[in-house]
Amino acid sequence: MSEVAFDPTAPHGVHPPSYLTAGHTLRSWLTTTDHKRIAILYMLALTLFFFIGGIAAALIRLELFTPAGDLLTAEGYNRAFTLHGVIMVWFFLVPSIPVTLGNFLVPLMIGAEDMAFPRLNLLSWYIFMAAGLLAAFTILAGGVETGWTFYTPLATAFANGNVLAAAGAVFVAGFSSIATGVNLIATIHTQRAPGMTWFRLPLFVWGMYTVSIVIVLATPVLAMALLLIMAERGLGLPIFDPAHGGDPLLFQHLFWFYSHPAVYIMILPSFGVISELVTCFARRRIFGYEFMVYAMAWISIVGFLVWGHHMFVSGMSSYASLVFSFLSFVVAVPSAIKVFNWTFTFYRGEIGFAAPMLYAIGFIGLFTVGGLTGLFLASVPVDVHVTDTYFVVAHFHYIMVGGAVSAFYGGLHFWWPKITGRLYPEAWARFAAVLMFFGFAFTFTPMFLMGFLGMPRRYYSYPAEFQIWHVLASAGALLLAFAYLLPMAYLAWSLRWGRRAGDNPWQATGLEWSTTSPPPPHNFATMPRVAEGPYLYHPAETGPQHGQPEPEQKQGDHP
Amino acid sequence: MGGVALWPAQASAEAPRVDAIFSLLLVVSAVIILLVAGLLLGFAIRYRRGSKAPRGRLPAILSRDIEIGWTSATAFLALFLFWWAGAAQLAAVQPPPQALEIRVIGRQWMWEVRHPSGARELDELHVPLGEPVRLVMSAEDVIHSFFVPAFRLKQDVVPGRLTEAWFTATQPGEYHLFCAEFCGTEHSAMRGRVVVLPPEDYARWSHAQPEGDNLAQQGAKAFVALGCAGCHVAGGPVHAPGLAGLYGRQVALADGRRVMADEAYLRDSILLPRQDVVAGYDPVMPSFAGVASEAELQRVVAYLMSLREAATP
Ligand SMILES: [Cu+2]
Ligand SMILES: [Cu+2]
Numbered sequence: 001m002s003e004v005a006f007d008p009t010a011p012h013g014v015h016p017p018s019y020l021t022a023g024h025t026l027r028s029w030l031t032t033t034d035h036k037r038i039a040i041l042y043m044l045a046l047t048l049f050f051f052i053g054g055i056a057a058a059l060i061r062l063e064l065f066t067p068a069g070d071l072l073t074a075e076g077y078n079r080a081f082t083l084h085g086v087i088m089v090w091f092f093l094v095p096s097i098p099v100t101l102g103n104f105l106v107p108l109m110i111g112a113e114d115m116a117f118p119r120l121n122l123l124s125w126y127i128f129m130a131a132g133l134l135a136a137f138t139i140l141a142g143g144v145e146t147g148w149t150f151y152t153p154l155a156t157a158f159a160n161g162n163v164l165a166a167a168g169a170v171f172v173a174g175f176s177s178i179a180t181g182v183n184l185i186a187t188i189h190t191q192r193a194p195g196m197t198w199f200r201l202p203l204f205v206w207g208m209y210t211v212s213i214v215i216v217l218a219t220p221v222l223a224m225a226l227l228l229i230m231a232e233r234g235l236g237l238p239i240f241d242p243a244h245g246g247d248p249l250l251f252q253h254l255f256w257f258y259s260h261p262a263v264y265i266m267i268l269p270s271f272g273v274i275s276e277l278v279t280c281f282a283r284r285r286i287f288g289y290e291f292m293v294y295a296m297a298w299i300s301i302v303g304f305l306v307w308g309h310h311m312f313v314s315g316m317s318s319y320a321s322l323v324f325s326f327l328s329f330v331v332a333v334p335s336a337i338k339v340f341n342w343t344f345t346f347y348r349g350e351i352g353f354a355a356p357m358l359y360a361i362g363f364i365g366l367f368t369v370g371g372l373t374g375l376f377l378a379s380v381p382v383d384v385h386v387t388d389t390y391f392v393v394a395h396f397h398y399i400m401v402g403g404a405v406s407a408f409y410g411g412l413h414f415w416w417p418k419i420t421g422r423l424y425p426e427a428w429a430r431f432a433a434v435l436m437f438f439g440f441a442f443t444f445t446p447m448f449l450m451g452f453l454g455m456p457r458r459y460y461s462y463p464a465e466f467q468i469w470h471v472l473a474s475a476g477a478l479l480l481a482f483a484y485l486l487p488m489a490y491l492a493w494s495l496r497w498g499r500r501a502g503d504n505p506w507q508a509t510g511l512e513w514s515t516t517s518p519p520p521p522h523n524f525a526t527m528p529r530v531a532e533g534p535y536l537y538h539p540a541e542t543g544p545q546h547g548q549p550e551p552e553q554k555q556g557d558h559p
Numbered sequence: 560m561g562g563v564a565l566w567p568a569q570a571s572a573e574a575p576r577v578d579a580i581f582s583l584l585l586v587v588s589a590v591i592i593l594l595v596a597g598l599l600l601g602f603a604i605r606y607r608r609g610s611k612a613p614r615g616r617l618p619a620i621l622s623r624d625i626e627i628g629w630t631s632a633t634a635f636l637a638l639f640l641f642w643w644a645g646a647a648q649l650a651a652v653q654p655p656p657q658a659l660e661i662r663v664i665g666r667q668w669m670w671e672v673r674h675p676s677g678a679r680e681l682d683e684l685h686v687p688l689g690e691p692v693r694l695v696m697s698a699e700d701v702i703h704s705f706f707v708p709a710f711r712l713k714q715d716v717v718p719g720r721l722t723e724a725w726f727t728a729t730q731p732g733e734y735h736l737f738c739a740e741f742c743g744t745e746h747s748a749m750r751g752r753v754v755v756l757p758p759e760d761y762a763r764w765s766h767a768q769p770e771g772d773n774l775a776q777q778g779a780k781a782f783v784a785l786g787c788a789g790c791h792v793a794g795g796p797v798h799a800p801g802l803a804g805l806y807g808r809q810v811a812l813a814d815g816r817r818v819m820a821d822e823a824y825l826r827d828s829i830l831l832p833r834q835d836v837v838a839g840y841d842p843v844m845p846s847f848a849g850v851a852s853e854a855e856l857q858r859v860v861a862y863l864m865s866l867r868e869a870a871t872p
Contacts, residue, residue: 074744147741153718154701158667158743242719243848245831248702249717282606291626313704313739314715315722318652322645329637336591336633337626343595344625346602348614353607361599368595372588375637379584379644381577381651385711388704388739452581453567454708456739459747463735468563 018421018518033118034521036419039104041125045132046100047488049091052139056084058481061474069461077460078145079161085148086166090173091135093400094262095128097269098215099180101411102208104419106184108512108519109202111193111528116186124179131173138165147458149259150225152240152251156232164234167226174219174226177265181215184208193511195530199293202510202534203286206293207272210300214261214268218304222258225251249314256307264303266400267367268296270407271338274360277410278342279535280508281357282349286535288341295334295341302331312383321380328378335371339364354506355429359410362437366402370395373448390469391451394444402440409436409487416491417501421518424494429487436483442476509536570730570755571710573651578711580644587636654725658691662774662861664853665696665703665716668745670736671854677777678768682751684736686728687761693725695822699853704740707753715740718853719830721823728755778862781855785847799844800837803866811838825860 019036023029029037059080063071072080103121107114115121138144144161146154155163188201188209201209229251231237238244240251271292279286286292308316308324342364351357373395377383386392410433416424450469455462462470504513515524569575605612661684664671672680686692696705696716705724706713709732714724738749756764782788790799810820813836818824827834829851832844851859 069747074747078741078744078746145744149741151702151741154741154743158701242717243830245834246719248719283608288626291630313713315717315720318648322648325645325648326641329641330634332637333630333633337630339595340629341626343598343602346599346606348612348617349602349606350608350614351603351606353603361603364599365596368592369588372584372591375588375640376581376584379580379640380648381573381644381711382581382584384713385577385581385708387713388706449565453564454706454735454737456706456737456747458741461747463750465564 017520018516019521020420020518022521031122033114033122035103035107035115035118035121036519038121038125039100040419042095042099042103042128045125045129046092046096049087049132049135050484053084053087053092054481054484056080056087057477060084061477063460064462064470065474067462067464067467067470072460074460075145078147078458079143081458082144082147082161082166083139086144086170087135089148089262089266090170091132093266093404094177094215095173095180096266096404096408097273097411098184098208098211099124099128101204101273101408101415102184102269103180105415105512106187106205106208107191108418108515108523109205109510110188110191110196111511111524111530112187112191113522113524114191115183116190117183120179120183124176124183127179128173128176131169131171131176134165134169134172138162138169141165149255150229150251151255152229152232152248153242155229156240164230167229171223171226171230174223177215178219181212181219184212185216188212193528193530196511197530199290200530200533202272203275203289203292203296204269204272206296207269207275210296211265211268214265214300214303218258218261218265221254222262225254225258228254249311249316252311252314253307256310257304260307260310261300261303263396263399264299266404268300270363270367270404271296273407273411273414274342274363276508276510277356277360277414278345279537280414280506281352281354281360282346283351283537284345284347284349284535285537286341287344287347288337289533289535291337292341295337298334299331302327302334306331309378309383310387312380313387318380325378325380329375332371332375332378335367339368339371353430355424355426355433356410356414358430358433359406359413359436362433362440363403363406363410365437366398366406366440370398370403373398386451388457389451390447390455390457393457394447394451397444397447402444405484406436406440409433409484412491413487414506415512416494417505418512418517418519420495420498421501422494422498423501423505424487424498425490428490432483432486432490435479435486439476439479439481439483443473443480444476446470446472446476509534568709568730568732568734570728570732570734571707571712572727572729574709574711574729576647576651580647583643584640587640654693654723655691658693658725659687660693660695661686662857663694663696663705663716664699664857665705665738665742665749666699666853667701667743668738668749670703670705670738670749670751673774673857674765674768675773676765676768677773678765680768682736682749684751684753685761685764686753686755687758688728688731688755690758691725691727693723696722696724697853697857701742702740703738703742703749706737706739707734708737709734710753713739721826728753731755731757774858774861775865776862778858778860778865781851781858782862785851785855785859787859790844797843798840800840802863806864806866810835812836813838813840813842822860822864825863826856829856829859 019034063077141162144163144166146159146163228239232239238246240246240248275286306324306328308320309328312321413424413429446469450466455466501517503517511528660675662673670682672684698716698718703716704713705716710726712724712726714722716722732755734753736751736753738746790797791802805820808820809817811817830846830848832846833842836842
């Protein structure tokens with residue numbers, strides 16, 4: 001519908017062919033195996049789900065404006081937060097960066113023509129859309145009120161919403177995740193250009209690689225847990241039912257075995273994005289490249305061993321709690337290392353403050369707060385008090401929304417010229433980035449406090465003494481909603497009216513910038529060869545040449 | 560209610576201990592946030608594009624050493640925090656043996672509380688000041704969670720198993736009781752209050768409750784009503800073990816295991832009799848899962864537990 005916006009015959013002399021103009025029919029889009037087009041298909045779908053999840057969030061924040069339950073019914077409220085959680089986790093955050101930026105950029109960054117399995121890539125989009133249809137059906141049929149956690153026996157025997165359809169939707173979406181994960185792993189292993197050794201990979205690619213491993217290993221466990229829920233609810237097989245010797249805690253173990261790593265599925269890609277943004281706008285090599293890689297690898301391994309920290313009050317043995325507490329402290333270390341390394345990448349840089357950099361700085365701040373509050377939750381006695389309260393709600397939103405969504409927006413701005421060939425309006429974008437940071441902090445910081453004061457989560461009505469914090473949070477949410485919508489508006493605007501970007505408006509290193517913007521269907525005119533590592537923003541051992549123009553750095557030596 | 564509270568009431572012996580860890584974590588977090596924000600903004604301003612700050616070579620110390628330095632510093636900090644929180648957690652695991660035992664049932668969407676005296680209350684919990692109280696809890700339908708913010712106490716209440724929590728109240732007053740685990744439509748209405756009374760007042764309160772049988776006496780009636788007595792009687796028609804003195808004893812099972820007859824064992828014997836069959840008996844006892852309500856179950860178990868005292872002369 002909008003290819004016109006990228007009219008190649010625009011007054012700029014001869015434009016090389018771009019993936020956007022490779023076909024104009026709907027059919028050419030729906031049958032494409034070009035990773036860049038599939039990324040665009042995903043982007044459209046995710047935008048839709050982000051809206052649906054956002055509307056549910058708006059309903060929640062409106063209802064909580066007053067202590068009494070007045071806007072929605074209790075059931076309606078429960079369905080709203082379940083919808084918000086299910087859609088935002090599985091239909092937005094988990095796929096977000098890997099299927100859009102990852103899909104678009106990984107082949108470009110490693111100098112490949114496409115993904116290793118282009119048709120599997122398209123298939124994964126169709127699976128995702130099938131899951132999306134099931135999710136839409138669930139919503140239209142009245143929704144579901146189990147929370148995104150599907151705890152038994154509530155989900156199997158007591159909830160009266162469409163649990164089967166909702167669990168089915170998530171189950172199907174998981175296969176799309178797995179397909180993308182397998183594809184990324186295979187691509188990074190087999191499609192690297194000559195000379196692109198593992199330790200020359202940009203950190204974004206490392207983020208995609210580690211997240212894919214987590215996706216491929218964790219998602220099957222979720223599929224299994226959901227299948228058991230469906231078998232118990234749909235077929236009456238007693239699996240978790242205590243009346244038949246089953247154990248409801250077994251479900252929690254299975255669920256969190258996936259869902260804790262899922263937090264890393266949502267955040268590892270952002271680590272990659274932020275490393276690209278910080279280096280480019282600080283004109284600096286990344287500080288401690290290898291440590292950044294090891295930190296991601298460490299997180300993706302130890303992240304599998306900490307799921308029990310969601311169950312400290314579940315009735316699990318205290319000694320098990322102790323072990324999970326220990327491992328949760330251990331997994332905090334690599335996250336701290338990443339924050340320090342980003343910070344020191346600023347040291348002696350030539351720092352510019354374009355919108356992507358503002359998003360990156362916002363990310364580092366919010367992620368640091370999110371990570372530090374994780375230490376509170378890793379301490380068993382403190383967790384006992386604040387778990388299942390708004391403290392936890394604030395904590396994971398700081399990581400997954402303040403962190404991952406900020407990184408997604410930052411990355412989207414940074415690579416927008418690459419994807420569309422157009423520049424976004426810089427002043428608006430800076431304004432949106434700053435507004436997003438403060439809107440976010442305004443919305444979620446009061447939640448830490450009210451959670452510590454004892455406000456339980458998933459409450460439709462609440463004691464009046466918590467109202468002031470809810471009012472603050474709801475007011476902040478208004479700003480935040482505006483900060484999320486604004487970029488959608490000006491990015492859409494820029495498709496038609498944005499200035500042409502040229503091939504490399506940021507003077508960024510990285511193979512993706514060495515081809516045209518938007519790239520041709522097969523990415524590179526000739527096979528790139530790589531002789532050096534990433535982020536060569538200045539000669540080794542020194543800082544950027546003060547006062548001189550940036551030295552022209554190329555990773556490959558292709559023309 | 561004047562003013563806006565920024566810190567929750569501390570009304571149990573555990574509360575100051577939890578708050579000490581919380582405060583330490585706050586300080587650590589504040590220091591790290593200031594450090595990161597200070598460095599980040601400091602660098603961002605000093606090395607902004609076009610500034611005159613010298614850039615040159617990186618000082619030698621800013622290499623591997625600093626990476627190893629901050630990795631070990633954060634690891635050490637993490638270990639220290641773990642050690643502190645872990646020690647506090649372990650110290651609070653075991654309730655004192657003389658703790659007052661109160662039974663709690665969670666059910667959509669109310670809390671039912673039974674005191675040893677037989678007093679029963681809904682959505683309220685009266686406890687004596689300064690005396691350790693042990694809550695023995697289970698749920699009838701879905702998972703609930705017993706949460707008293709002022710006590711820094713939270714424990715899930717799970718169908719099919721007993722969970723325990725204990726506390727010593729240190730401030731008389733009324734405090735919120737919340738259900739903290741999402742349990743269906745009226746989850747947010749599943750709240751009540753905890754009333755901490757001086758011990759004399761508690762005794763007075765508990766006697767003023769409608770005079771009734773205590774829990775064990777109610778259980779003795781249920782034992783007959785459910786038909787347990789038909790088998791578990793000396794010289795009855797079925798060969799079934801006597802239950803007096805069972806609680807707290809070692810039991811030899813048909814498959815050769817020996818288990819301790821604790822409360823959970825008694826429950827399981829009633830709900831899942833096939834799981835632990837007593838040596839020398841046939842597995843003829845029917846399961847009472849779904850037959851006996853959670854409340855009946857608790858009463859019968861209390862009755863069986865009371866038989867220990869009766870049996871020891
Ligand atoms: Cu977790
Ligand atoms: Cu509840």
